[in-house]
Amino acid sequence: MTRTESISLSATSDHGNPVEDAAVIASAIIARESAPDGVVPLSVEQAIATLPIAIPERGVGEAEAIERLRRVVMATPTTSGERFFNQLFAGRERVATIAEVLTAVLNQSMYTWKVAGPQALIEREVLERMLARAGMAGGDAMFTPGGSMSNLAAMLVGRNEMRPDSRELGFDGRGQTIYASSECHYSIRKNAAMIGAGRESVRPVGVDAEGRMDPEALAAAIAGDRRAGLKPLMIIATSGTTVMGAFDPIDAIADVARREGLWLHVDGAYGGTALMHHEHRSLLRGLERADSFTWDAHKMMGAPLTCSVALTREPDLFRRHFDETASYLFQQDFGADHGWLNPGTRSLQCGRRNDALKLWAQWQALGDDGYAERVDRQVALARRAVEIVRDDDRMSLAFEPSWVNVCFEVVGKSTEMICDELNTQGRLKVGHGVVFGRRVIRLVTIDPTLTMSQLEHAFEELLDVARGAAPSDNIVR
Numbered sequence: 001m002t003r004t005e006s007i008s009l010s011a012t013s014d015h016g017n018p019v020e021d022a023a024v025i026a027s028a029i030i031a032r033e034s035a036p037d038g039v040v041p042l043s044v045e046q047a048i049a050t051l052p053i054a055i056p057e058r059g060v061g062e063a064e065a066i067e068r069l070r071r072v073v074m075a076t077p078t079t080s081g082e083r084f085f086n087q088l089f090a091g092r093e094r095v096a097t098i099a100e101v102l103t104a105v106l107n108q109s110m111y112t113w114k115v116a117g118p119q120a121l122i123e124r125e126v127l128e129r130m131l132a133r134a135g136m137a138g139g140d141a142m143f144t145p146g147g148s149m150s151n152l153a154a155m156l157v158g159r160n161e162m163r164p165d166s167r168e169l170g171f172d173g174r175g176q177t178i179y180a181s182s183e184c185h186y187s188i189r190k191n192a193a194m195i196g197a198g199r200e201s202v203r204p205v206g207v208d209a210e211g212r213m214d215p216e217a218l219a220a221a222i223a224g225d226r227r228a229g230l231k232p233l234m235i236i237a238t239s240g241t242t243v244m245g246a247f248d249p250i251d252a253i254a255d256v257a258r259r260e261g262l263w264l265h266v267d268g269a270y271g272g273t274a275l276m277h278h279e280h281r282s283l284l285r286g287l288e289r290a291d292s293f294t295w296d297a298h299k300m301m302g303a304p305l306t307c308s309v310a311l312t313r314e315p316d317l318f319r320r321h322f323d324e325t326a327s328y329l330f331q332q333d334f335g336a337d338h339g340w341l342n343p344g345t346r347s348l349q350c351g352r353r354n355d356a357l358k359l360w361a362q363w364q365a366l367g368d369d370g371y372a373e374r375v376d377r378q379v380a381l382a383r384r385a386v387e388i389v390r391d392d393d394r395m396s397l398a399f400e401p402s403w404v405n406v407c408f409e410v411v412g413k414s415t416e417m418i419c420d421e422l423n424t425q426g427r428l429k430v431g432h433g434v435v436f437g438r439r440v441i442r443l444v445t446i447d448p449t450l451t452m453s454q455l456e457h458a459f460e461e462l463l464d465v466a467r468g469a470a471p472s473d474n475i476v477r
């Protein structure tokens with residue numbers, strides 16, 4: 001039994017303070033992240049056989065329930081530490097984590113001033129700062145439960161603005177078309193179904209060698225669809241595609257949107273954080289011309305999940321499209337100018353957790369400058385990773401990244417097998433995806449606290465495991 005496993009419940013408080021009890025377990029989770037040999041994950045069969053997953057009919061009491069909780073969380077993969085390169089979120093910001101714990105203790109619902117009090121001001125402050133960064137000052141903004149949902153909110157507003165009767169009378173989605181790059185996030189197709197346009201309405205637009213949407217191909221696709229009697233509805237540009245980290249050329253796409261009279265949404269769930277950096281913000285040049293924008297702070301800004309915002313350039317759009325009267329709830333009339341103080345009037349949700357406090361707290365600690373430095377560090381780690389791949393002829397780079405996605409192959413070795421083995425041996429979590437028909441390792445440098453030598457060690461682990469991997473040309477057939 002390891003030291004962390006042996007932490008017993010006798011160390012937890014006996015006076016009913018849940019935060020103290022949680023702190024004991026949290027310390028064990030954090031200690032486990034730096035285990036020198038990694039942490040071997042349980043297989044599904046092992047998890048079912050060894051963990052107390054089933055809920056008993058007769059309660060086991062608090063102490064035993066907390067013990068079961070401890071066992072399950074200690075067996076759960078962590079997304080922090082030097083062995084995690086798998087997701088577009090990673091690492092832990094101290095102040096944000098403290099704020100997140102306090103959010104649970106406060107347990108607000110962010111719909112009214114009466115319940116949320118100054119938290120409504122905190123939320124407004126964060127949203128206004130993000131609007132300003134996006135070049136959309138004075139626009140509308142709200143928190144949602146993630147980037148997919150921010151995209152949904154924006155696509156609903158776009159649909160309603162483009163087809164004004166939709167909110168009241170419904171929407172005949174047949175023949176309506178939506179344009180997004182072939183590299184866009186899968187939520188676009190899913191949301192196309194949810195807004196009533198149907199999944200097949202999404203037209204995949206071709207990309208260049210770096211994965212960026214080709215504006216000429218976009219214009220041609222729209223023209224072709226119009227000739228065929230279809231009704232173009234909206235364009236979705238992506239700032240930071242999921243696999244390649246590509247930034248679509250918003251300015252050129254905005255020209256097409258304006259000429260064609262279409263809604264332009266920019267999915268910056270992943271790459272929106274480039275806006276925090278004086279140079280990298282140019283990757284989103286033209287964003288101020290877009291109609292709506294998604295930005296996840298739980299990805300590169302390091303806020304605990306979930307922390308995502310949807311923004312619009314025009315004021316009041318979310319309120320106009322989502323507000324419902326609820327006389328039992330929205331009781332203090334703050335007037336149009338102060339609708340922000342009853343934020344439930346501009347939300348997809350009713351009961352809503354407070355996602356602003358953690359970001360606000362971390363932003364307090366870092367300031368704008370600190371966030372820019374954070375991005376610097378993330379990009380520097382990616383550049384070092386590119387160098388490592390380039391300098392070693394056992395590996396080949398898939399393309400020159402503009403963001404922090406480093407996609408590569410170990411020459412002649414199965415990408416899938418390498419990633420699976422690294423995971424099952426508890427040595428590294430790193431993902432894979434398909435780039436131009438080849439299965440590649442996608443290593444992302446999201447956690448800015450990693451050191452260069454930790455990154456170098458990750459590559460040593462990877463190459464060590466690759467030696468035993470099956471041969472493969474990694475072509476997806």
Ligand SMILES: Cc1ncc(COP(=O)(O)O)c(C=O)c1O
Pocket residue numbers: 088145146147148149184185187238240241242267268269270296308
């Ligand atoms: C480009 C892009 N958009 C949207 C999303 C969805 O974000 P979320 O996971 O917060 O729903 C992702 C997630 O990786 C993404 O990469």
